[in-house]
Amino acid sequence: MTRIKRYRLRYCWFFGWLFWGLVLLFFSLANLPPAPIGGWLSWDKLQHAVAYGILTFLGGRSLVLFGWGLRRGWFFSVGIACLFGGILEILQMWLTRYRTAEWGDFLADGLGAGIVCAAALLLNRRFSERNPQ
Numbered sequence: 001m002t003r004i005k006r007y008r009l010r011y012c013w014f015f016g017w018l019f020w021g022l023v024l025l026f027f028s029l030a031n032l033p034p035a036p037i038g039g040w041l042s043w044d045k046l047q048h049a050v051a052y053g054i055l056t057f058l059g060g061r062s063l064v065l066f067g068w069g070l071r072r073g074w075f076f077s078v079g080i081a082c083l084f085g086g087i088l089e090i091l092q093m094w095l096t097r098y099r100t101a102e103w104g105d106f107l108a109d110g111l112g113a114g115i116v117c118a119a120a121l122l123l124n125r126r127f128s129e130r131n132p133q
Helices: 003-029 043-065 070-095 103-130
Strands: none
Touching: 003 043, 003 070, 043 070, 043 103, 070 103
16 A cells, blocks of 8 residues: 555544544434433443444544554544543533433443454454464
């Protein structure tokens, strides 16, 4: 891959990460009427896990391409996703009328981020074993 293509690619991932963070911010703080809640294993928790898994994927890929190193980039991305999720839960409690902060949502955020990080590290390890340089 040429240097210019790599340069463009890493900024595409980075701006995708920022855009997805803004999407999460908007939908987390939008004053929408509450949806029916189904408990700990509800559709809402799956949405949280998937949303923060995507945030972790975009961030981890971006940071690795920026030269942070494999583990450091992915672990930092998980930390940012969990921190962002926690801050949004607190902001929901303070700034919205229909939404509340829930520990279950925060746990789902972290679980989604952690699963994506573990999958990325395992897949990288598996492919690097198959294709030694």
